[in-house]
Amino acid sequence: MSVYTRPLARLIEHLQKLPGIGPKSAQRLALHLIQRPEKEIAAFAEALLAAKQQVGHCQRCFHLSSEDLCNICRDPKRDTQTICVVADPRDVIALEKTREYKGLYHVLGGLISPMDGIGPEQLTVQALVRRVAQEKTQEVIIAISPSVEGETTTLYVGQLIKPFTRVTRIAFGLPMGGDLEYADEVTLARALEGRRDLT
Amino acid sequence: MSVYTRPLARLIEHLQKLPGIGPKSAQRLALHLIQRPEKEIAAFAEALLAAKQQVGHCQRCFHLSSEDLCNICRDPKRDTQTICVVADPRDVIALEKTREYKGLYHVLGGLISPMDGIGPEQLTVQALVRRVAQEKTQEVIIAISPSVEGETTTLYVGQLIKPFTRVTRIAFGLPMGGDLEYADEVTLARALEGRRDLT
Numbered sequence: 001m002s003v004y005t006r007p008l009a010r011l012i013e014h015l016q017k018l019p020g021i022g023p024k025s026a027q028r029l030a031l032h033l034i035q036r037p038e039k040e041i042a043a044f045a046e047a048l049l050a051a052k053q054q055v056g057h058c059q060r061c062f063h064l065s066s067e068d069l070c071n072i073c074r075d076p077k078r079d080t081q082t083i084c085v086v087a088d089p090r091d092v093i094a095l096e097k098t099r100e101y102k103g104l105y106h107v108l109g110g111l112i113s114p115m116d117g118i119g120p121e122q123l124t125v126q127a128l129v130r131r132v133a134q135e136k137t138q139e140v141i142i143a144i145s146p147s148v149e150g151e152t153t154t155l156y157v158g159q160l161i162k163p164f165t166r167v168t169r170i171a172f173g174l175p176m177g178g179d180l181e182y183a184d185e186v187t188l189a190r191a192l193e194g195r196r197d198l199t
Numbered sequence: 200m201s202v203y204t205r206p207l208a209r210l211i212e213h214l215q216k217l218p219g220i221g222p223k224s225a226q227r228l229a230l231h232l233i234q235r236p237e238k239e240i241a242a243f244a245e246a247l248l249a250a251k252q253q254v255g256h257c258q259r260c261f262h263l264s265s266e267d268l269c270n271i272c273r274d275p276k277r278d279t280q281t282i283c284v285v286a287d288p289r290d291v292i293a294l295e296k297t298r299e300y301k302g303l304y305h306v307l308g309g310l311i312s313p314m315d316g317i318g319p320e321q322l323t324v325q326a327l328v329r330r331v332a333q334e335k336t337q338e339v340i341i342a343i344s345p346s347v348e349g350e351t352t353t354l355y356v357g358q359l360i361k362p363f364t365r366v367t368r369i370a371f372g373l374p375m376g377g378d379l380e381y382a383d384e385v386t387l388a389r390a391l392e393g394r395r396d397l398t
Binding site: 013042053067 | 201202203204205206207209210212213216217218219224226227228229230231232233235237239240241242243244245246247248249250251252253254263264265266269270288289291292295296
Protein backbone atom coordinates (compact mmCIF):
# COMPACT_ATOMS: atom_id res chain seq x y z
CA MET A 1 0.00 0.00 0.00
CA SER A 2 1.31 3.41 -0.97
CA VAL A 3 1.81 5.98 1.77
CA TYR A 4 -0.09 8.45 -0.43
CA THR A 5 -3.78 8.47 -1.16
CA ARG A 6 -4.42 7.42 -4.83
CA PRO A 7 -5.04 10.82 -6.50
CA LEU A 8 -1.98 12.24 -4.74
CA ALA A 9 0.18 9.27 -5.79
CA ARG A 10 -0.86 9.79 -9.41
CA LEU A 11 0.02 13.50 -9.32
CA ILE A 12 3.41 12.71 -7.78
CA GLU A 13 4.05 10.15 -10.53
CA HIS A 14 3.43 12.75 -13.20
CA LEU A 15 5.58 15.39 -11.50
CA GLN A 16 8.40 12.89 -11.14
CA LYS A 17 8.62 12.49 -14.91
CA LEU A 18 9.70 16.12 -15.27
CA PRO A 19 13.40 16.74 -15.89
CA GLY A 20 15.32 17.52 -12.70
CA ILE A 21 12.41 16.58 -10.40
CA GLY A 22 13.16 13.63 -8.10
CA PRO A 23 10.82 11.80 -5.73
CA LYS A 24 11.34 14.28 -2.86
CA SER A 25 10.71 17.36 -5.02
CA ALA A 26 7.70 15.71 -6.64
CA GLN A 27 6.19 15.07 -3.20
CA ARG A 28 6.85 18.65 -2.11
CA LEU A 29 5.33 20.09 -5.32
CA ALA A 30 2.26 17.83 -5.07
CA LEU A 31 1.60 18.75 -1.43
CA HIS A 32 2.03 22.42 -2.35
CA LEU A 33 -0.35 22.14 -5.30
CA ILE A 34 -3.22 20.51 -3.41
CA GLN A 35 -3.10 23.34 -0.90
CA ARG A 36 -3.54 26.06 -3.57
CA PRO A 37 -7.00 27.48 -4.36
CA GLU A 38 -9.06 25.37 -6.76
CA LYS A 39 -9.24 28.27 -9.25
CA GLU A 40 -5.47 28.44 -9.50
CA ILE A 41 -5.13 24.70 -10.10
CA ALA A 42 -7.85 24.76 -12.76
CA ALA A 43 -5.99 27.61 -14.51
CA PHE A 44 -2.72 25.67 -14.31
CA ALA A 45 -4.27 22.53 -15.82
CA GLU A 46 -5.87 24.65 -18.52
CA ALA A 47 -2.56 26.39 -19.32
CA LEU A 48 -0.88 23.01 -19.60
CA LEU A 49 -3.41 21.71 -22.12
CA ALA A 50 -3.50 24.98 -24.06
CA ALA A 51 0.28 25.09 -24.38
CA LYS A 52 0.39 21.51 -25.64
CA GLN A 53 -2.49 21.96 -28.07
CA GLN A 54 -1.71 25.41 -29.40
CA VAL A 55 2.06 25.62 -29.56
CA GLY A 56 3.48 24.26 -32.81
CA HIS A 57 6.19 25.45 -35.15
CA CYS A 58 6.46 28.59 -37.28
CA GLN A 59 6.11 27.59 -40.93
CA ARG A 60 8.91 29.91 -41.94
CA CYS A 61 11.59 29.62 -39.25
CA PHE A 62 10.41 26.58 -37.23
CA HIS A 63 10.55 28.46 -33.92
CA LEU A 64 7.79 27.65 -31.41
CA SER A 65 4.60 29.43 -32.37
CA SER A 66 0.88 29.24 -31.72
CA GLU A 67 0.12 30.67 -35.17
CA ASP A 68 1.32 29.91 -38.71
CA LEU A 69 4.08 32.47 -38.37
CA CYS A 70 5.85 33.17 -35.09
CA ASN A 71 5.96 36.53 -33.29
CA ILE A 72 9.40 37.24 -34.72
CA CYS A 73 8.57 36.44 -38.36
CA ARG A 74 5.39 38.57 -38.09
CA ASP A 75 7.21 41.55 -36.56
CA PRO A 76 7.51 44.23 -39.31
CA LYS A 77 10.44 45.86 -37.48
CA ARG A 78 12.76 42.88 -37.90
CA ASP A 79 15.52 42.94 -40.48
CA THR A 80 14.43 40.23 -42.93
CA GLN A 81 17.79 40.13 -44.72
CA THR A 82 19.59 38.39 -41.87
CA ILE A 83 18.92 34.86 -40.68
CA CYS A 84 20.43 33.41 -37.51
CA VAL A 85 20.61 29.60 -37.64
CA VAL A 86 20.21 27.79 -34.30
CA ALA A 87 19.71 24.18 -33.23
CA ASP A 88 16.77 24.59 -30.87
CA PRO A 89 13.90 26.97 -29.92
CA ARG A 90 15.69 27.46 -26.58
CA ASP A 91 18.55 29.12 -28.44
CA VAL A 92 16.15 31.62 -30.04
CA ILE A 93 14.85 32.50 -26.57
CA ALA A 94 18.40 32.96 -25.25
CA LEU A 95 19.37 35.20 -28.18
CA GLU A 96 16.15 37.22 -27.95
CA LYS A 97 16.87 37.94 -24.31
CA THR A 98 20.08 39.76 -25.31
CA ARG A 99 17.90 42.29 -27.24
CA GLU A 100 20.88 42.69 -29.58
CA TYR A 101 19.73 40.78 -32.61
CA LYS A 102 17.11 42.26 -34.92
CA GLY A 103 17.08 39.76 -37.79
CA LEU A 104 15.13 36.53 -38.29
CA TYR A 105 15.92 32.99 -37.16
CA HIS A 106 15.96 29.50 -38.54
CA VAL A 107 15.60 26.61 -36.08
CA LEU A 108 17.20 23.40 -37.38
CA GLY A 109 15.46 21.21 -34.79
CA GLY A 110 18.67 19.49 -33.68
CA LEU A 111 22.21 18.79 -34.83
CA ILE A 112 23.59 16.32 -37.34
CA SER A 113 24.57 13.25 -35.32
CA PRO A 114 25.20 10.01 -37.25
CA MET A 115 25.62 8.20 -33.91
CA ASP A 116 21.97 8.98 -33.04
CA GLY A 117 20.79 8.44 -36.60
CA ILE A 118 20.13 12.16 -37.17
CA GLY A 119 21.09 13.28 -40.67
CA PRO A 120 20.35 16.55 -42.50
CA GLU A 121 17.03 15.15 -43.71
CA GLN A 122 15.74 14.97 -40.11
CA LEU A 123 16.50 18.69 -39.71
CA THR A 124 15.07 21.76 -41.46
CA VAL A 125 18.18 22.22 -43.59
CA GLN A 126 16.42 22.04 -46.97
CA ALA A 127 13.88 24.63 -45.85
CA LEU A 128 16.77 26.91 -44.89
CA VAL A 129 18.39 26.58 -48.33
CA ARG A 130 15.04 27.40 -49.96
CA ARG A 131 14.56 30.42 -47.68
CA VAL A 132 18.01 31.80 -48.38
CA ALA A 133 17.46 31.48 -52.13
CA GLN A 134 13.97 33.02 -52.03
CA GLU A 135 14.28 35.71 -49.37
CA LYS A 136 17.37 37.46 -50.80
CA THR A 137 19.14 36.95 -47.48
CA GLN A 138 22.25 39.13 -47.11
CA GLU A 139 23.82 37.24 -44.21
CA VAL A 140 23.36 33.94 -42.42
CA ILE A 141 24.80 33.88 -38.89
CA ILE A 142 25.36 30.36 -37.59
CA ALA A 143 24.91 30.29 -33.79
CA ILE A 144 25.62 26.68 -32.89
CA SER A 145 27.65 25.41 -29.93
CA PRO A 146 31.14 24.13 -30.82
CA SER A 147 30.55 20.46 -29.92
CA VAL A 148 31.45 17.65 -32.34
CA GLU A 149 27.88 17.57 -33.67
CA GLY A 150 27.77 21.36 -33.68
CA GLU A 151 30.91 21.62 -35.81
CA THR A 152 29.64 18.99 -38.26
CA THR A 153 26.32 20.79 -38.61
CA THR A 154 27.97 24.21 -38.98
CA LEU A 155 30.29 22.97 -41.74
CA TYR A 156 27.52 21.12 -43.57
CA VAL A 157 25.03 24.00 -43.46
CA GLY A 158 27.77 26.51 -44.29
CA GLN A 159 28.80 24.64 -47.43
CA LEU A 160 25.21 24.40 -48.64
CA ILE A 161 24.33 28.08 -48.34
CA LYS A 162 27.66 29.74 -49.14
CA PRO A 163 26.78 29.87 -52.89
CA PHE A 164 23.80 32.12 -52.08
CA THR A 165 24.91 34.53 -49.38
CA ARG A 166 27.50 35.62 -46.85
CA VAL A 167 27.82 33.09 -44.00
CA THR A 168 29.24 34.05 -40.58
CA ARG A 169 29.55 32.34 -37.26
CA ILE A 170 29.22 33.69 -33.70
CA ALA A 171 32.49 34.32 -31.84
CA PHE A 172 33.95 31.83 -29.38
CA GLY A 173 36.29 33.05 -26.65
CA LEU A 174 36.59 34.03 -23.03
CA PRO A 175 33.16 34.59 -21.47
CA MET A 176 32.49 38.01 -19.90
CA GLY A 177 33.56 37.94 -16.27
CA GLY A 178 35.56 34.80 -17.03
CA ASP A 179 39.01 34.53 -15.53
CA LEU A 180 41.80 33.87 -18.02
CA GLU A 181 43.55 31.72 -15.45
CA TYR A 182 40.59 29.36 -15.14
CA ALA A 183 39.58 29.19 -18.81
CA ASP A 184 40.14 25.82 -20.50
CA GLU A 185 42.77 25.48 -23.23
CA VAL A 186 40.30 25.05 -26.09
CA THR A 187 38.43 28.23 -25.15
CA LEU A 188 41.69 30.15 -24.83
CA ALA A 189 42.93 28.82 -28.17
CA ARG A 190 39.63 29.93 -29.77
CA ALA A 191 39.91 33.35 -28.10
CA LEU A 192 43.43 33.81 -29.50
CA GLU A 193 42.37 32.63 -32.93
CA GLY A 194 39.44 35.05 -32.96
CA ARG A 195 41.46 38.09 -31.85
CA ARG A 196 40.55 41.48 -33.35
CA ASP A 197 42.35 44.77 -33.83
CA LEU A 198 41.96 47.14 -30.93
CA THR A 199 40.03 50.19 -32.20
CA MET B 200 6.65 41.69 -26.45
CA SER B 201 7.46 38.44 -24.67
CA VAL B 202 10.03 36.14 -26.22
CA TYR B 203 7.53 33.30 -25.69
CA THR B 204 4.35 32.70 -27.61
CA ARG B 205 1.29 33.41 -25.38
CA PRO B 206 0.22 29.86 -24.36
CA LEU B 207 3.84 29.02 -23.54
CA ALA B 208 4.28 32.21 -21.50
CA ARG B 209 1.17 31.34 -19.48
CA LEU B 210 2.41 27.83 -18.74
CA ILE B 211 5.80 29.20 -17.66
CA GLU B 212 4.06 31.67 -15.34
CA HIS B 213 2.19 28.86 -13.62
CA LEU B 214 5.29 26.67 -13.29
CA GLN B 215 7.23 29.56 -11.81
CA LYS B 216 4.79 29.79 -8.91
CA LEU B 217 5.88 26.34 -7.70
CA PRO B 218 8.26 26.25 -4.73
CA GLY B 219 11.91 25.97 -5.75
CA ILE B 220 11.19 26.58 -9.46
CA GLY B 221 12.83 29.73 -10.83
CA PRO B 222 12.44 31.34 -14.28
CA LYS B 223 15.11 29.11 -15.90
CA SER B 224 13.67 25.86 -14.54
CA ALA B 225 10.15 26.95 -15.45
CA GLN B 226 11.25 27.54 -19.06
CA ARG B 227 12.98 24.17 -19.20
CA LEU B 228 9.95 22.35 -17.77
CA ALA B 229 7.54 24.12 -20.13
CA LEU B 230 9.63 23.32 -23.23
CA HIS B 231 9.87 19.72 -22.04
CA LEU B 232 6.13 19.48 -21.46
CA ILE B 233 5.06 20.77 -24.87
CA GLN B 234 7.22 18.11 -26.50
CA ARG B 235 5.54 15.24 -24.66
CA PRO B 236 2.70 13.28 -26.30
CA GLU B 237 -0.72 14.91 -26.02
CA LYS B 238 -2.08 11.89 -24.12
CA GLU B 239 0.54 12.26 -21.40
CA ILE B 240 -0.17 15.97 -20.95
CA ALA B 241 -3.92 15.35 -20.78
CA ALA B 242 -3.33 12.72 -18.08
CA PHE B 243 -1.09 15.14 -16.15
CA ALA B 244 -3.70 17.91 -16.26
CA GLU B 245 -6.36 15.42 -15.21
CA ALA B 246 -4.23 14.15 -12.30
CA LEU B 247 -3.68 17.73 -11.16
CA LEU B 248 -7.42 18.49 -11.06
CA ALA B 249 -8.28 15.13 -9.50
CA ALA B 250 -5.71 15.56 -6.72
CA LYS B 251 -7.02 19.04 -5.92
CA GLN B 252 -10.68 18.01 -6.02
CA GLN B 253 -10.47 14.65 -4.32
CA VAL B 254 -7.81 14.99 -1.67
CA GLY B 255 -9.15 16.34 1.61
CA HIS B 256 -8.56 15.43 5.22
CA CYS B 257 -9.33 12.26 7.14
CA GLN B 258 -12.17 12.98 9.57
CA ARG B 259 -10.47 11.04 12.32
CA CYS B 260 -6.75 11.88 12.11
CA PHE B 261 -6.71 14.83 9.64
CA HIS B 262 -4.11 13.18 7.40
CA LEU B 263 -4.56 13.71 3.66
CA SER B 264 -7.28 11.43 2.32
CA SER B 265 -9.58 11.11 -0.66
CA GLU B 266 -12.22 9.39 1.46
CA ASP B 267 -13.84 10.10 4.85
CA LEU B 268 -11.21 7.99 6.59
CA CYS B 269 -7.62 7.76 5.39
CA ASN B 270 -5.83 4.56 4.33
CA ILE B 271 -4.19 4.30 7.72
CA CYS B 272 -7.34 4.75 9.83
CA ARG B 273 -9.17 2.19 7.63
CA ASP B 274 -6.40 -0.40 7.87
CA PRO B 275 -7.61 -3.14 10.27
CA LYS B 276 -4.01 -4.21 10.96
CA ARG B 277 -3.05 -0.96 12.66
CA ASP B 278 -2.76 -0.76 16.42
CA THR B 279 -5.59 1.62 17.36
CA GLN B 280 -4.37 2.11 20.91
CA THR B 281 -1.39 4.26 19.94
CA ILE B 282 -1.61 7.73 18.38
CA CYS B 283 1.40 9.55 16.97
CA VAL B 284 0.89 13.33 16.97
CA VAL B 285 2.56 15.26 14.12
CA ALA B 286 2.39 18.80 12.78
CA ASP B 287 1.89 18.09 9.08
CA PRO B 288 0.79 15.36 6.60
CA ARG B 289 4.40 15.34 5.34
CA ASP B 290 5.48 14.03 8.74
CA VAL B 291 3.04 11.12 8.46
CA ILE B 292 4.54 10.24 5.07
CA ALA B 293 8.07 10.40 6.49
CA LEU B 294 7.15 8.16 9.44
CA GLU B 295 5.25 5.69 7.23
CA LYS B 296 8.34 5.31 5.05
CA THR B 297 10.26 3.93 8.05
CA ARG B 298 7.75 0.99 8.17
CA GLU B 299 8.41 0.92 11.92
CA TYR B 300 5.26 2.47 13.30
CA LYS B 301 2.03 0.47 13.32
CA GLY B 302 -0.28 2.78 15.29
CA LEU B 303 -2.52 5.63 14.17
CA TYR B 304 -1.71 9.31 13.65
CA HIS B 305 -3.11 12.69 14.50
CA VAL B 306 -2.16 15.63 12.28
CA LEU B 307 -2.33 18.95 14.10
CA GLY B 308 -2.18 21.01 10.91
CA GLY B 309 0.62 23.25 12.15
CA LEU B 310 2.33 24.40 15.31
CA ILE B 311 1.28 26.91 17.96
CA SER B 312 2.87 30.19 16.95
CA PRO B 313 1.55 33.37 18.61
CA MET B 314 3.82 35.44 16.30
CA ASP B 315 1.87 34.16 13.27
CA GLY B 316 -1.46 34.30 15.08
CA ILE B 317 -1.75 30.52 15.27
CA GLY B 318 -3.23 29.35 18.57
CA PRO B 319 -4.50 25.90 19.61
CA GLU B 320 -7.95 26.72 18.20
CA GLN B 321 -6.49 26.90 14.65
CA LEU B 322 -5.13 23.38 15.10
CA THR B 323 -6.88 20.03 15.61
CA VAL B 324 -5.96 19.92 19.32
CA GLN B 325 -9.56 19.64 20.60
CA ALA B 326 -10.26 16.77 18.23
CA LEU B 327 -7.17 15.00 19.60
CA VAL B 328 -8.34 15.39 23.19
CA ARG B 329 -11.75 13.99 22.21
CA ARG B 330 -10.13 11.06 20.37
CA VAL B 331 -7.89 10.18 23.30
CA ALA B 332 -10.85 10.20 25.68
CA GLN B 333 -13.10 8.17 23.35
CA GLU B 334 -10.70 5.70 21.76
CA LYS B 335 -9.15 4.36 24.98
CA THR B 336 -5.70 5.30 23.68
CA GLN B 337 -2.86 3.64 25.61
CA GLU B 338 -0.05 5.90 24.42
CA VAL B 339 0.32 9.19 22.60
CA ILE B 340 3.73 9.67 20.95
CA ILE B 341 4.48 13.29 20.16
CA ALA B 342 6.70 13.51 17.04
CA ILE B 343 7.28 17.23 16.64
CA SER B 344 10.55 18.96 15.73
CA PRO B 345 12.29 20.68 18.65
CA SER B 346 11.92 24.28 17.37
CA VAL B 347 10.54 27.06 19.61
CA GLU B 348 7.03 26.53 18.18
CA GLY B 349 7.52 22.77 18.33
CA GLU B 350 8.42 22.87 22.03
CA THR B 351 5.46 25.13 22.84
CA THR B 352 3.08 22.83 20.98
CA THR B 353 4.54 19.68 22.55
CA LEU B 354 4.19 21.11 26.08
CA TYR B 355 0.66 22.41 25.46
CA VAL B 356 -0.62 19.20 23.89
CA GLY B 357 1.19 17.08 26.48
CA GLN B 358 -0.46 18.93 29.39
CA LEU B 359 -3.92 18.54 27.86
CA ILE B 360 -3.80 14.79 27.26
CA LYS B 361 -1.70 13.62 30.20
CA PRO B 362 -4.84 13.16 32.39
CA PHE B 363 -6.12 10.53 29.92
CA THR B 364 -3.15 8.48 28.81
CA ARG B 365 0.58 7.91 28.73
CA VAL B 366 2.36 10.62 26.71
CA THR B 367 5.83 10.07 25.17
CA ARG B 368 8.04 11.97 22.83
CA ILE B 369 10.39 10.79 20.04
CA ALA B 370 14.10 10.78 20.91
CA PHE B 371 16.46 13.59 19.93
CA GLY B 372 20.15 12.88 19.53
CA LEU B 373 22.94 12.19 17.12
CA PRO B 374 21.57 11.22 13.68
CA MET B 375 22.65 7.84 12.27
CA GLY B 376 25.87 8.28 10.30
CA GLY B 377 26.32 11.64 12.00
CA ASP B 378 29.79 12.53 13.20
CA LEU B 379 30.06 13.45 16.88
CA GLU B 380 32.73 16.00 16.05
CA TYR B 381 30.42 17.92 13.70
CA ALA B 382 27.20 17.69 15.72
CA ASP B 383 25.96 20.99 17.14
CA GLU B 384 25.99 21.55 20.93
CA VAL B 385 22.22 21.43 21.36
CA THR B 386 21.98 18.08 19.58
CA LEU B 387 24.85 16.69 21.65
CA ALA B 388 23.31 17.98 24.88
CA ARG B 389 20.02 16.29 23.91
CA ALA B 390 21.86 13.07 23.05
CA LEU B 391 23.55 13.06 26.48
CA GLU B 392 20.30 13.87 28.24
CA GLY B 393 18.50 11.02 26.42
CA ARG B 394 21.18 8.40 27.12
CA ARG B 395 20.06 4.82 27.80
CA ASP B 396 21.55 1.82 29.52
CA LEU B 397 23.54 -0.40 27.24
CA THR B 398 21.76 -3.75 27.03
